Amino acid sequence: MATSNPYSWLTKSLDTIKKAHWYRQVKTIDSLPGSTININGKTLINFASNDYLGLAGDPRLQQAAISAIKKYGTGSTGSRLLTGDRPLHRELENAIASLKQTEDAIVFSSGYLANMGTIPALVGGKDLVLGDEYNHSSLKNGAKLSNATIIDYKHNNMTDLEQKLQENRSKYRRCLITTDTVFSMDGDICPLSELIELSQNYDCMVLVDEAHGTGVMGKNGAGVVEYANCTGKPLIQMGTLSKALGSLGGYIAGDKILIDYLRNRASTWIYTTGLSIPDTASALEAIKIIKNEPERRAKLWQNVAYLKEILKNFKLLPSESAIICLPLKSAEEALKVAEICQNEGILAPAIRPPTVPTSRIRFSVMATHDYEQIKMLEKIVNKIQ
Numbered sequence: 001m002a003t004s005n006p007y008s009w010l011t012k013s014l015d016t017i018k019k020a021h022w023y024r025q026v027k028t029i030d031s032l033p034g035s036t037i038n039i040n041g042k043t044l045i046n047f048a049s050n051d052y053l054g055l056a057g058d059p060r061l062q063q064a065a066i067s068a069i070k071k072y073g074t075g076s077t078g079s080r081l082l083t084g085d086r087p088l089h090r091e092l093e094n095a096i097a098s099l100k101q102t103e104d105a106i107v108f109s110s111g112y113l114a115n116m117g118t119i120p121a122l123v124g125g126k127d128l129v130l131g132d133e134y135n136h137s138s139l140k141n142g143a144k145l146s147n148a149t150i151i152d153y154k155h156n157n158m159t160d161l162e163q164k165l166q167e168n169r170s171k172y173r174r175c176l177i178t179t180d181t182v183f184s185m186d187g188d189i190c191p192l193s194e195l196i197e198l199s200q201n202y203d204c205m206v207l208v209d210e211a212h213g214t215g216v217m218g219k220n221g222a223g224v225v226e227y228a229n230c231t232g233k234p235l236i237q238m239g240t241l242s243k244a245l246g247s248l249g250g251y252i253a254g255d256k257i258l259i260d261y262l263r264n265r266a267s268t269w270i271y272t273t274g275l276s277i278p279d280t281a282s283a284l285e286a287i288k289i290i291k292n293e294p295e296r297r298a299k300l301w302q303n304v305a306y307l308k309e310i311l312k313n314f315k316l317l318p319s320e321s322a323i324i325c326l327p328l329k330s331a332e333e334a335l336k337v338a339e340i341c342q343n344e345g346i347l348a349p350a351i352r353p354p355t356v357p358t359s360r361i362r363f364s365v366m367a368t369h370d371y372e373q374i375k376m377l378e379k380i381v382n383k384i385q
């Protein structure tokens with residue numbers, strides 16, 4: 001009998017991906033995270049990091065993790081509801097609630113898991129999820145897992161959202177509106193006040209994903225909710241510990257009753273091991289630094305302004321954040337420009353479909369970049385004009 005290979009389709013599928021210039025590979029970084037990093041023995045200026053405040057390599061976060069490990073070990077050994085809970089977890093949750101000015105918070109093992117657990121806990125088969133079309137994968141997949149009806153509205157388009165609410169809201173029991181606050185692959189932000197007003201008119205819950213807002217946006221680094229003067233509004237605020245906080249993990253901040261409910265219903269919190277000890281301790285230290293060192297945020301915004309100045313002859317995508325995108329015609333061209341950058345000692349990734357509808361080079365700015373490092377972008381500007 002001829003043996004067929006049930007895995008042969010994988011090769012074909014990968015070939016298709018390669019032909020479309022959509023193929024991806026990991027780049028191994030062999031150094032501390034920071035404004036410069038080493039890849040394949042070469043030092044590159046890093047415009048590809050989510051570590052906006054430069055905390056992932058900070059000695060204080062390292063020390064916090066080491067001290068916590070010495071006291072509690074490395075793993076948390078079980079679900080938070082069984083043997084996985086440590087005093088550090090609650091300290092971190094209180095610190096997040098204090099930063100966000102909410103009654104309480106709950107930490108998950110990643111931001112992705114926070115969305116994948118929270119959305120299905122809040123809505124089900126009788127309910128509606130209305131999400132921005134550019135939302136992060138974790139919001140989209142969380143909605144799918146919930147069995148709710150999913151309708152996407154046009155990116156940041158509140159007229160379209162209202163129309164979809166008008167047409168559909170009454171057919172469903174509960175409705176949840178979901179949006180990134182800072183759109184991770186574009187750098188623009190959601191019109192939060194308007195969105196909250198609509199949610200109140202149509203009796204909807206709102207989940208905002210502050211992955212790229214926390215630590216960065218707002219006077220105290222509490223995120224776009226603070227930046228847009230929406231502190232205290234009835235929101236479900238999600239975020240991650242793995243971007244500006246330089247650690248790993250995710251959270252939901254909100255009313256006490258919401259958090260208590262999630263501890264009882266969010267399966268990605270109940271049926272997974274509690275956040276690891278070093279991740280918990282370093283995130284807690286990061287929140288202290290975010291509160292005590294506002295000068296880091298000030299430097300970040302100076303750097304963002306300087307980078308925009310250097311790229312002023314290009315038509316950039318609209319951005320109010322530390323993410324600046326240079327749109328390009330094709331995936332091929334984006335890859336070419338990323339290669340030019342890399343040859344000039346600059347790491348800035350090509351972002352391509354299917355992650356985004358149109359290709360671009362994405363620069364993310366750090367507080368720990370100095371002007372000389374940003375000025376290096378002038379060299380590439382001259383080469384691609």
Ligand SMILES: *Cc1c(COP(=O)(O)O)cnc(C)c1O
Nearest residue numbers: 110111112136184211240242249
């Ligand atoms: C990174 C990111 C997440 C996932 O967070 P992790 O902690 O990395 O799992 C969720 N939402 C958005 C918008 C993100 O950018």
